[in-house]
Structures are given as C-alpha cells and as structure tokens.
Amino acid sequence: MESEASILRQPGPMPRILVVEDDDPTRLEVTAALEDYGFAVESVARGHTGLLRALEGDFDAVVLDRMLPDVDGLSILSTLRNVGKQTPVLILSALSAVDERVRGLRAGGDDYLTKPFDSLELTARLNALLRRRSSPVEASALSVGDLVLDTSTHHVERAGEVIELKPREYQLLEYMMRHAGQPVTRAMLFESVWNYHFNAQTNVIDMHIGQLRRKVSLNGRLSVMIHTVRNVGYILHAGE
Amino acid sequence: MQANKRQTRMHFSSVTWLLAVFISSAIVLFTLLYWVTHSYLLHEVDERLLGEVAEFHSIGRAEAIADIAALSRRDVASSRPYGVFDADGTWLAGNIHTLPVARHRKPFYYTQVMQDGHRAIDAHFRGIIVPTQSGLRIVVGHSIDEIIDFDRTLVKMLCVGLMLTIILAVGCGAALNAMSNRRIRAISVTGREIMAGQLNRRLPTRGTHHDLDRLAEIVNTMLDEIERLVAEVRGVCAGIAHDLRTPMTHLRAGLERARRRSASVDDYQTAVEAAIVQSDIVLNRFTALLRIAEIEADGRRASFGEVSLSTVLRDVVDLYEPVADDRGLSVTVLGHEPVQVTGDVDLLFGAVENLLDNALKFTPRGGMITLEATTEAGEPIVSVADSGPGIEAGEREAVLRPFYRSPNQQAHAPAGHGLGLSLVAAIARVHDADVEIHDNQPGCKMVLRFKGA
Numbered sequence: 001m002e003s004e005a006s007i008l009r010q011p012g013p014m015p016r017i018l019v020v021e022d023d024d025p026t027r028l029e030v031t032a033a034l035e036d037y038g039f040a041v042e043s044v045a046r047g048h049t050g051l052l053r054a055l056e057g058d059f060d061a062v063v064l065d066r067m068l069p070d071v072d073g074l075s076i077l078s079t080l081r082n083v084g085k086q087t088p089v090l091i092l093s094a095l096s097a098v099d100e101r102v103r104g105l106r107a108g109g110d111d112y113l114t115k116p117f118d119s120l121e122l123t124a125r126l127n128a129l130l131r132r133r134s135s136p137v138e139a140s141a142l143s144v145g146d147l148v149l150d151t152s153t154h155h156v157e158r159a160g161e162v163i164e165l166k167p168r169e170y171q172l173l174e175y176m177m178r179h180a181g182q183p184v185t186r187a188m189l190f191e192s193v194w195n196y197h198f199n200a201q202t203n204v205i206d207m208h209i210g211q212l213r214r215k216v217s218l219n220g221r222l223s224v225m226i227h228t229v230r231n232v233g234y235i236l237h238a239g240e
Numbered sequence: 241m242q243a244n245k246r247q248t249r250m251h252f253s254s255v256t257w258l259l260a261v262f263i264s265s266a267i268v269l270f271t272l273l274y275w276v277t278h279s280y281l282l283h284e285v286d287e288r289l290l291g292e293v294a295e296f297h298s299i300g301r302a303e304a305i306a307d308i309a310a311l312s313r314r315d316v317a318s319s320r321p322y323g324v325f326d327a328d329g330t331w332l333a334g335n336i337h338t339l340p341v342a343r344h345r346k347p348f349y350y351t352q353v354m355q356d357g358h359r360a361i362d363a364h365f366r367g368i369i370v371p372t373q374s375g376l377r378i379v380v381g382h383s384i385d386e387i388i389d390f391d392r393t394l395v396k397m398l399c400v401g402l403m404l405t406i407i408l409a410v411g412c413g414a415a416l417n418a419m420s421n422r423r424i425r426a427i428s429v430t431g432r433e434i435m436a437g438q439l440n441r442r443l444p445t446r447g448t449h450h451d452l453d454r455l456a457e458i459v460n461t462m463l464d465e466i467e468r469l470v471a472e473v474r475g476v477c478a479g480i481a482h483d484l485r486t487p488m489t490h491l492r493a494g495l496e497r498a499r500r501r502s503a504s505v506d507d508y509q510t511a512v513e514a515a516i517v518q519s520d521i522v523l524n525r526f527t528a529l530l531r532i533a534e535i536e537a538d539g540r541r542a543s544f545g546e547v548s549l550s551t552v553l554r555d556v557v558d559l560y561e562p563v564a565d566d567r568g569l570s571v572t573v574l575g576h577e578p579v580q581v582t583g584d585v586d587l588l589f590g591a592v593e594n595l596l597d598n599a600l601k602f603t604p605r606g607g608m609i610t611l612e613a614t615t616e617a618g619e620p621i622v623s624v625a626d627s628g629p630g631i632e633a634g635e636r637e638a639v640l641r642p643f644y645r646s647p648n649q650q651a652h653a654p655a656g657h658g659l660g661l662s663l664v665a666a667i668a669r670v671h672d673a674d675v676e677i678h679d680n681q682p683g684c685k686m687v688l689r690f691k692g693a
Contacts (some may be wrong), residue, residue, distance in 0.1 A: 198589050198593065204562070208562055
C-alpha cells in the first residue's frame with residue numbers, strides 16, 4: 001500500500017484553485033485539504049465575489065458550490081461560459097439527484113461532487129481536470145515505463161510481451177495510464193469506464209483492478225504497476 | 241380544543257337557523273290559511289248581496305215597499321235585514337231604519353245595536369245600497385256575526401297548531417343538537433387520545449350511513465394508514481439506530497484503545513485509519529438512506545430518457561463478473577431483443593445492480609443467476625432469478641421495507657444493510673414499475689415490471 005504522501009503533487013508550479021463556498025466549515029476544510037495536497041487556494045464566501053474573481057483571476061480550476069445565498073452556482077457557471085472563460089469547474093452540491101448532476105454538467109461544469117465528500121476524492125478529481133486541460137490532444141500511444149498501450153489498435157504490451165485484456169480491463173488501463181502518477185478514485189474509474197453515475201459497490205471495482213493488476217504484472221513476473229492508495233483508490237506508476 | 245368548541249357552536253347555530261326558517265314558514269302558512277278562509281266567506285256574502293242588486297234594480301215603488309215589508313217580517317229577518325228609503329233618505333218600510341252613508345252597489349260593513357233579551361249588543365253586518373229605477377234606495381243587509389265567530393275559532397285553532405309546531409320543532413332541534421354534540425364529544429375525546437399517542441384508537445361509528453358515520457369511517461381509514469406509516473417509520477428509526485450502533489461502538493472503542501495504548505506515531509496512525517474506516521461505514525449508511533429519500537422525493541423526470549434495458553443488464557453483469565467468478569456462481573443474460581423504457585439510466589443501473597448484488601449474496605456456491613430483459617403482455621420487464629434459498633411468500637412484501645431482515649436469514653446473512661431492496665422499490669416507484677417477487681423453484685425471481693411504458 002502507498003502512503004497518502006504519494007498523492008502529494010510532484011514539485012512544479014502550484015496550480016491555482018478558486019474555491020467558492022458559503023459554508024464556513026466546508027470552505028476551511030476544502031481550502032486546508034487542497035493546500036495540503038499542493039494547490040494554491042483562494043477562497044471566497046460570496047457568489048458575486050466568486051464570479052468577479054473567476055473572471056479577473058488566472059485560475060487553473062474553480063471549485064464551485066451549487067447553492068450560494070446570493071447567486072446560484074449554476075448562474076455563475078453559465079456566466080463564465082458565456083463570456084468564453086473555459087476554466088475547468090468542479091461543482092460541489094448537497095443534492096445528489098441525477099437531475100442536478102445533469103443540470104450542472106449541461107451548464108458547463110466539468111465534474112460534479114456530492115457533499116459530504118472525501119477531500120482525497122476532491123483532490124483526485126481536480127488533478128484529473130487539470131491533467132485533461134494540459135494534455136487535450138489524445139495521444140495514440142501511451143506508455144508508462146515498459147508498459148505500452150496503443151489506443152487505435154487496443155494493443156497492450158509490457159516489456160515486449162503482449163497482454164490480453166477484456167474490453168473493460170482495457171478501458172480501465174487506458175484511463176489509469178492517461179492519469180499515470182496520479183491517484184484515481186474508484187468512483188472516477190466507475191464513472192469514466194462504465195459511464196454510469198451511481199455509487200457502485202467499491203469492492204466490485206477492486207476486483208476488476210485486482211485482475212488487471214495481475215495481468216499487467218504478467219502474473220507477478222514483473223513489478224506491480226497498479227498500487228492501492230489507502231482510502232482513495234489506485235495509482236499507476238512505473239515503480240522503482 | 242379551540243376548534244372543537246367552534247364546531248359545536250357552529251352546529252348549534254345551524255340548528256337554530258333551521259328552527260327559525262321552519263317556524264316562520266309555519267306562521268306564513270297559517271296566516272295565509274286564515275286570510276283565504278276569511279275572504280272566501282266574505283266573498284260568499286258579497287255574491288248574495290250583489291245578486292239582490294240585480295233583483296231589486298227594476299222594481300216599482302209600491303211593489304218594493306210591499307216586498308220589503310214582507311221580507312222584514314220573516315223569521316230570518318234579524319240576520320237578513322232589509323230597508324227601503326225614499327230618494328231623500330226617509331224610511332218607508334223594512335227593519336233597517338236609517339239609510340247608511342256608503343257608495344251605491346258596493347258592499348260595506350256596518351253595525352247595528354240589537355236587543356237580545358234586555359241586553360243591547362253590537363251586531364255586525366255587511367250591506368249594500370241598491371238604487372232602483374223608481375228613485376228608491378233599497379238597503380240589503382247580511383249578518384256576519386257567524387263569520388266573525390268562525391274566524392275567532394279558526395284563529396284559536398291556528399294558534400294552538402302553531403304552538404304545537406314550535407314546541408315540536410324546538411324539541412326535535414334540541415334533541416338532534418344534543419345527539420350530534422354527544423357524538424362530536426365522543427369523537428373529540430377519541431381524537432385527543434389519538435393525539436396523545438394511542439394510535440390504535442378509532443373514532444366511534446354506528447355502522448349507519450349517517451353523515452358523521454361516513455366521515456368517521458374516512459377518518460378511520462386514514463388513521464389505519466397513518467398507524468401503519470408511523471410503525472414503519474419507527475421500524476426504520478430502530479433500524480438506523482441498530483445499524484449505526486455497531487460501527488459507532490467500534491469507532492469509540494478503537495479511539496479509546498488508541499488513547500490508552502498507543503505509544504508511537506505509527507500506532508496513532510493505525511488507530512486513525514481504523515476510525516476513518518468505521519466512520520465511512522456510518523457515512524455510507526446515511527448516504528444510502530438519503531439516496532432513497534431523494535429518489536422518492538422528486539420525480540426526477542428531467543433526467544428521464546430512452547433507456548435500453550438490455551444494455552443496462554449487460555453492463556451490470558459485466559461489472560459483477562469478477563464477483564460472480566470469485567463466488568463460484570454462473571451469471572447468464574437471456575434475451576437479446578432490445579427492450580426500451582423511458583427512465584433514468586443511472587437509477588435503472590442502480591436497481592439492477594442491487595438486485596444482482598442481492599442474488600450474488602444469497603446464492604450458495606455453484607448456483608446459477610439468470611437475468612433477462614423482455615416484454616411480457618406489452619409491458620417491459622427485467623427479471624433477476626437465482627437458485628438461492630428464495631424468499632418466503634409471507635415475507636415478500638416486507639423485504640422491500642428499509643432495514644428488514646428475514647428472521648431465518650440471520651444465521652447465514654452476509655454483511656448488508658438491508659437497504660438494497662428498499663432502494664430498488666424506490667427506483668421502481670419513480671419509474672411507475674412494480675417490484676414482484678416470485679418463486680424460482682428453487683430460489684427467488686425478482687421482477688421489475690414497467691407499467692404503461
């Protein structure tokens with residue numbers, strides 16, 4: 001098992017995050033968690049201020065509460081998108097109804113997280129958002145260490161040896177390789193690979209990953225590349 | 241209590257109103273009766289008098305005096321008096337001695353003092369003056385004392401009748417009022433008992449079709465439903481408390497142990513990890529409960545679209561394949577025709593997932609699970625059948641309730657929080673679908689039947 005320290009971002013410029021949240025304890029908690037995981041955080045409590053800062057400031061991502069006392073979170077989001085501001089936005093909401101998620105994503109949100117949430121889940125999702133923005137071009141060949149995946153032919157090999165994968169295993173591996181070196185949560189894997197938004201039983205994902213992990217390590221003959229991050233999910237890296 | 245008082249008063253005043261209407265209509269009716277009778281009798285008299293006008297109109301002078309003199313000597317002369325007068329008002333013959341002042345040919349009232357024995361009494365008459373062609377004035381009278389007597393008797397009778405009517409009406413009104421007041425008091429007593437928490441009490445009824453009985457029956461049916469719901473809520477509360485006590489106890493015990501024993505940072509770290517796991521269990525329970533509440537609260541129609549049940553089934557099976565392999569169970573999907581329903585794809589996935597998860601949990605190793613999406617009698621259905629122990633017929637409705645656990649499942653029940661099937665039931669309700677539980681012989685077959693899809 002990896003310690004949580006591995007989630008800490010690699011040294012480099014700290015991504016700037018704007019947090020718009022009216023509830024004081026939640027705002028402090030989110031700010032503290034993001035700072036701990038290596039983000040530069042600016043937090044505001046009011047929707048108006050949040051909108052102004054999002055328009056003026058140069059942020060890498062915005063964490064936006066869905067329900068603010070003065071302006072509705074979704075209005076802020078649509079205003080941002082209407083003036084052509086494409087900063088990735090992650091919506092926080094106490095409403096888990098599917099309607100809400102659909103509405104949030106339609107208004108231009110990039111991801112949606114229901115309260116109460118794990119700060120690690122939030123961090124992992126933000127990292128994924130930032131990664132998505134920084135590498136928009138889909139590379140046809142992904143490689144991590146000696147593991148190579150061709151997205152056009154779905155061909156996977158490690159150290160020259162072909163790995164046979166089932167379609168879902170292939171999708172899981174592709175997603176993890178796109179986010180190599182970053183922790184990905186079970187919910188993120190489930191949502192992106194199965195494309196449903198219903199909290200699946202996490203142990204089911206664990207079993208899929210278990211099989212994938214075994215295949216990627218060539219039944220244990222090579223080093224394990226998929227590691228479990230306690231309380232979070234998984235991380236794929238080339239290893240020592 | 242305030243409301244009760246107001247109701248009683250309102251009821252009383254409605255009876256008073258009824259009484260007032262009833263009595264005044266009786267008075268109007270009796271007055272009308274009196275007036276019609278009285279005018280009919282007078283009309284009869286006037287008819288006769290007008291008849292005499294025609295008879296005497298063309299009579300000659302001598303003949304008139306002789307006739308009137310003869311007529312006024314008859315036995316009935318005192319009640320049918322006549323008089324004949326000259327053009328200047330001089331009495332010529334008859335037992336009317338003065339010419340009354342009145343219009344000609346129009347009946348009028350007059351009184352005359354009569355000797356009855358040695359007592360002078362006022363006699364009442366109706367009279368008419370007939371001018372003849374020969375220049376005389378003939379006065380014809382008709383006693384109306386009998387009519388007056390009759391009128392008095394009639395008024396007395398009507399008054400007595402009216403009194404009886406009023407007494408009867410007031411009595412009945414008071415009795416009715418008292419009766420319904422007594423019933424309302426009984427109902428309000430029961431109502432107070434129910435409000436005080438005795439939910440098994442019911443409003444008293446007499447089994448008639450009386451308004452109050454019908455109302456009481458409606459209220460009683462409502463109370464049955466409320467009692468059932470309250471019992472269910474109590475069950476759910478007890479279920480939640482019971483369900484959360486275990487992880488909370490573990491959490492507390494772990495923290496306490498950490499305080500007592502932990503010496504190094506590592507010890508504390510392990511304790512914190514364990515505490516997080518336990519609190520996650522608690523949070524997950526709450527999330528599951530809230531999810532059911534949310535699904536039931538809003539219709540969620542906005543997220544509805546065309547959903548292929550066959551695709552959802554395949555995706556769920558695909559997700560659970562490793563679990564089935566691990567437990568040594570075979571899972572098959574039957575039917576490859578596309579079956580479409582209008583619904584929320586995520587919720588339907590959740591429903592099928594929970595059904596399959598349940599089947600996987602309760603089916604012993606080597607068992608078989610069959611999923612099928614098909615159309616039966618025009619209604620799309622999804623079925624998940626297993627070869628496990630099945631569900632007793634008597635428990636089939638209960639298992640859909642939150643936190644229900646079969647008493648004979650306790651022994652071999654794997655970990656679960658008894659919310660899965662309630663979630664399925666909630667999702668089914670949002671989709672206008674029925675959850676049916678059939679016997680798979682052996683095992684259990686859960687069917688989601690989409691009505692009118």
